[in-house]
Amino acid sequence: MQIEGLRRVAVFSGSRSGARPIYLAAATSLGEELVRRAIGLVYGGASVGLMGAVADAVMRGGGAAIGVIPASLRAREIAHLGLTELHVVDSMHERKALMSNRADGFIALPGGFGTFDELFEVLTWAQLGMHQKPIGLLDVDGYFDPLVAMVTHAVAEGFVLAEHARLLIVEREPARLVDAMTAFVPPPLGEKWIARSPRDET
Numbered sequence: 001m002q003i004e005g006l007r008r009v010a011v012f013s014g015s016r017s018g019a020r021p022i023y024l025a026a027a028t029s030l031g032e033e034l035v036r037r038a039i040g041l042v043y044g045g046a047s048v049g050l051m052g053a054v055a056d057a058v059m060r061g062g063g064a065a066i067g068v069i070p071a072s073l074r075a076r077e078i079a080h081l082g083l084t085e086l087h088v089v090d091s092m093h094e095r096k097a098l099m100s101n102r103a104d105g106f107i108a109l110p111g112g113f114g115t116f117d118e119l120f121e122v123l124t125w126a127q128l129g130m131h132q133k134p135i136g137l138l139d140v141d142g143y144f145d146p147l148v149a150m151v152t153h154a155v156a157e158g159f160v161l162a163e164h165a166r167l168l169i170v171e172r173e174p175a176r177l178v179d180a181m182t183a184f185v186p187p188p189l190g191e192k193w194i195a196r197s198p199r200d201e202t
Helices: 023-034 049-060 092-102 114-128 145-156 174-183
Strands: 010-011 039-045 063-069 085-089 106-108 136-139 168-171
Touching: 010 092, 010 114, 023 039, 023 049, 023 174, 039 049, 039 092, 049 063, 063 092, 085 092, 092 114, 106 114, 114 136, 136 174, 145 168, 168 174
Parallel strands: 010 039, 010 106, 039 063, 063 085, 106 136, 136 168
Antiparallel strands: none
């Protein structure tokens, strides 16, 4: 099954800008790439950090940006008031569910624990066959190299199947990442996604 098109992409990213200007530049570049391809943005609704940078780039280019922010974080993350739509929800669970429902794919920019949480949740959903949407990492200057190495290690140690690791698309340039996501064909996961070890047979 090939993805027919990415109408909207959910972007997971930090509410901080990171230690180096390259991260803000990458977020801006991604927003501009989405506009060039007429792909709408769904994101966490903040006006600060990489979250704000990607949304600003989309809005500045005339694109559509949908923000989803929990009421408890509205002041802390400084909700973006210049979006196409801003949804204020009651919980983080509602935030992630609404973002997932409104998106045809997912991209993780550099970020912290919240970004990792969002990324691995949609990756787990894909592993379980709950969706077949492409999941991309924009690996800015090798930021995600340790994470990719951890996934490779998990495959080598028998905790992740190789076909499940292929659910994660990794590129360093926004255009190449969107190209790869558009061409994504979900790997066959089989009826039983947890492989049995010889010990399980005894």
